[in-house]
Amino acid sequence: MVARSEDSRQAILQATLELLGVKGAQEPGTTVQRLTIEAIAKRAGVSKTTIYRWWDSKAAVVIDAFVVEYLPRTVVRTDLPFREALVDHLSSVVRQYAGMDGAVIAQLIAESQYSAETLEELHRRFWDDRRDAAIALVQRGMDEGAIDPTADPNLVASLVYAPVYQRLLFKDGPLDDSFAQSIVSMALRGVAS
Amino acid sequence: MVARSEDSRQAILQATLELLGVKGAQEPGTTVQRLTIEAIAKRAGVSKTTIYRWWDSKAAVVIDAFVVEYLPRTVVRTDLPFREALVDHLSSVVRQYAGMDGAVIAQLIAESQYSAETLEELHRRFWDDRRDAAIALVQRGMDEGAIDPTADPNLVASLVYAPVYQRLLFKDGPLDDSFAQSIVSMALRGVAS
Amino acid sequence: MVARSEDSRQAILQATLELLGVKGAQEPGTTVQRLTIEAIAKRAGVSKTTIYRWWDSKAAVVIDAFVVEYLPRTVVRTDLPFREALVDHLSSVVRQYAGMDGAVIAQLIAESQYSAETLEELHRRFWDDRRDAAIALVQRGMDEGAIDPTADPNLVASLVYAPVYQRLLFKDGPLDDSFAQSIVSMALRGVAS
Amino acid sequence: MVARSEDSRQAILQATLELLGVKGAQEPGTTVQRLTIEAIAKRAGVSKTTIYRWWDSKAAVVIDAFVVEYLPRTVVRTDLPFREALVDHLSSVVRQYAGMDGAVIAQLIAESQYSAETLEELHRRFWDDRRDAAIALVQRGMDEGAIDPTADPNLVASLVYAPVYQRLLFKDGPLDDSFAQSIVSMALRGVAS
DNA sequence: CGATAAACGAGACGGTACGTCTGGTCTTGTG
DNA sequence: CACAAGACCAGACGTACCGTCTCGTTTATCG
Known part of the structure; x- marks a missing residue:
């Protein structure tokens, strides 16, 4: 009954891109493998639960952030x-x-x-x-x-x-x-x- | 001076191939990612130390076992x-x-x-x-x-x-x-x- | 102003007693510690908010349900x-x-x-x-x-x-x-x- | 083959007593319920694994620390x-x-x-x-x-x-x-x- | 042939992250 | 405006492996 928070969603995707080093305040090149859900949660100011609620896996988050939201066609x-x-x-x-x-x-x-x-x-x-x-x-x-x-x-x-x-x-x-x-x-x- | 144990080496490579499901008593399809040094050590009846002594990483063991020892040209x-x-x-x-x-x-x-x-x-x-x-x-x-x-x-x-x-x-x-x-x-x- | 729902109150107390295994359709022996507000809410068909609105703590609910409503003198x-x-x-x-x-x-x-x-x-x-x-x-x-x-x-x-x-x-x-x-x-x- | 570390054991018991507020640098009265394995591990400078390796539960640690090691007869x-x-x-x-x-x-x-x-x-x-x-x-x-x-x-x-x-x-x-x-x-x- | 030094098994250790669970709060409709 | 529904932050849970580090205990030369 409560709508998904667009703020959280954006924060998670943004944090993911930053940790991957492709956008914004660039953390030095974390790879997808070394990228952790905990690090994303921490940087996004979001709880792990929220990430697990909406995405099945780390890879799904990265695809959403990198391919869907970021990658220039x-x-x-x-x-x-x-x-x-x-x-x-x-x-x-x-x-x-x-x-x-x-x-x-x-x-x-x-x-x-x-x-x-x-x-x-x-x-x-x-x-x-x-x-x-x-x-x-x-x-x-x-x-x-x-x-x-x-x-x-x-x-x-x-x-x-x-x-x-x-x-x-x-x-x-x-x-x-x-x-x-x-x-x-x-x-x-x-x-x- | 004690030489490297060929027995251990063979046991490690063999265990690796088995865990990957490509040779011998095949464990069902462990991927390289899911394959762990601990599992190799256990199956080979060898201590982790011995593996770390001779190989730098899990990938190095797999390359040795799979590419060098096993893979048919x-x-x-x-x-x-x-x-x-x-x-x-x-x-x-x-x-x-x-x-x-x-x-x-x-x-x-x-x-x-x-x-x-x-x-x-x-x-x-x-x-x-x-x-x-x-x-x-x-x-x-x-x-x-x-x-x-x-x-x-x-x-x-x-x-x-x-x-x-x-x-x-x-x-x-x-x-x-x-x-x-x-x-x-x-x-x-x-x-x- | 809407009055406190007596239905909700009864459902909460009843669910609590059932979960504790003392009355009605007895769930096997949940202890007070393991009993959770979420479980009570779910079984009572009530939202967590409603429970928190009227009771300060899990123990307060249990005392109300068990001591006040149920326990034979x-x-x-x-x-x-x-x-x-x-x-x-x-x-x-x-x-x-x-x-x-x-x-x-x-x-x-x-x-x-x-x-x-x-x-x-x-x-x-x-x-x-x-x-x-x-x-x-x-x-x-x-x-x-x-x-x-x-x-x-x-x-x-x-x-x-x-x-x-x-x-x-x-x-x-x-x-x-x-x-x-x-x-x-x-x-x-x-x-x- | 490797002996249990007495240092770790002592650090864990000591940290437990301190967190409970009964001995040494007294943290303000954490109760047994609120005491967490993570807090003990952190304060003792020990990994959680080490605690779980030797004790089954939080209560077992507390009994060891408080009753066995500390409590004056x-x-x-x-x-x-x-x-x-x-x-x-x-x-x-x-x-x-x-x-x-x-x-x-x-x-x-x-x-x-x-x-x-x-x-x-x-x-x-x-x-x-x-x-x-x-x-x-x-x-x-x-x-x-x-x-x-x-x-x-x-x-x-x-x-x-x-x-x-x-x-x-x-x-x-x-x-x-x-x-x-x-x-x-x-x-x-x-x-x- | 016995000393000695490396290799070895065993596995404890400090860490890190996992994915799950519950607590307690807050938000958004509905009746 | 009480309520259900449930999203949210927070943080502990117990587990799995990591790579490092003692430990004795073999063994295979070498003095």
Whole structure:
């Protein structure tokens, strides 16, 4: 009968972002793993009960705070032809992932290896959106005659975006514009001689 | 001077594999995260001290047990032409990752998001090997005239293997032979129309 | 102005007695300590607010429910001579204390060690009455010439009743008729040889 | 294989006594009920685990600290004739119970209403000793011809000591020498006229 | 071959966080 | 405006592991 307190909700999300070091008064980079519910409660001036009442797990709080409330969306430009739009988008994704935001995303992917619920949540709140955008872009490429219309858009998207996630998670090379350009070039024309 | 006990070492590695559910008397699916040093010590009939003496972290034990001692290497066939060899190798990788082994690899990648030491260890014990094999295969493709010789072999390898890791980590599609074939086809001929 | 709901009051007292296991649909032996305001509220179909509005503490509710509303008074027979009346009364007290009712009384005495308010309440609602009855009985003994008229009736009452409370609280012997008789005999004639 | 730390044990018992306000740097009177394991651990500079490792409950710690380690025994003088020795002993008990020590004893009796284990422990560590001493004293009275040799020493002890516990728990009168004397007089000669 | 020094099992220890529980207060409709 | 419903802060509960630290007790060289 009593409504949920929006103040508490905001304080919890804000405290989470601060502890993760992505926004506001930045605490030095706590990882998602080391982030504790108790620390969030303390910083938010909220009791643990309140957090447990509304979220099932630490990961759920982080997804709500980071993905839903905070993470800037990378937009796809519609004023450019397909290939330029693709390079532009991949570049902006790569730039985003190169910073602190990328680290948190990597940690969320990590968490989702341990909990089916987290994986499901991450798909619902993060992944589905981004995949749809990528597929729409590929579709546009097909419409513009730049992409083979018989290909599976899903696989095409994978071919282009997967290398970015590999670098994000394995840290085996720089996430920069040149990387983005090379990937697009190779994916479009193929690597056969 | 007393030498390190090989018995203890083996017991620890064996207990670790059993707890992870990949070998021997299988405990039902403990994840790397939930796996504890205390549980390993207990099951191995060894004291915690002994584990801490020889390994820096839980992840180091798991890498030693799982990657070094246990994980079957996927071989690259030399009796097939490049493209067939690539498809064959990717298929065997995909098959391996589709089972319990893939889950543990995913969890190790997850752990490495939280610890630079684990990442470094994982590169040294797992990644470098596999990358070298992939690059050698690409190189062979260039030698056989199947791959554009001006391409960066590293990027070519990424284009082919990254989608596999994406599916492993995001579980957004089946890891099967058909997937392996499609990836190779697309990567070689490109997706441009 | 809305009057206090008699329905709520009755439901609260009834729920309290049930939870204590002394009346009605008996929940198995919750002690006063383990009894919670929330449990009472839930069982009574009443909100916690309502309980806190009318009672200061859990103990106050229990005293109201158990002592005031429920606890059967032990009557002093006037048709018997003093000594027989005393034995009869002590026997009925002892019988009452031997059962579930005695346990709750013991727990109320326990609670009163922790709160001056509860002690005061317990005196006002339980103790004063019983002491008055005991003193009146002693007085009657003096009038009948059975008790030394120079003695302090208060102390005489203590001599007779204190052993009962000792057994109630320390559980170091049975609370039965034989005990009641022995106490009266010894208190009257003394233990000197 | 590793011995229990006597340092920790002493620190825990000492901290408990201090928090109860009976010894050393006295914190203002925490009751047994309000005393928490966490507070003991904090003040003793010890982890909660260590307390839980060696004691089953808060009450067990308090009994160990207060009854076993701290509580001064009231001695029975053997250089006085029976009646004087009894009055002297009862007086010293009464004096002890009139202060802070009495409050803690009362609270332990309270706790034992809620837990059979605590009651058992309290009997074993506190009650049995004291009862034995009382019975021995009564026995001496019989030997000296001061007490009826056909009486049950247990009941005689109850007659004398029970009123003290009544006053301790009900606080319905002063615990002083005069009370002790009156009780002895009445118990010996009886209250009949 | 017996001393000796490292490796070992056992497990106590100070910590930290967990997720749960209850206390007591406060807020928001409803009747 | 009393009430139910229940959200809220506070803080203790008892548990699980962490990584460190004694302890004796094996053992495998080395003097």
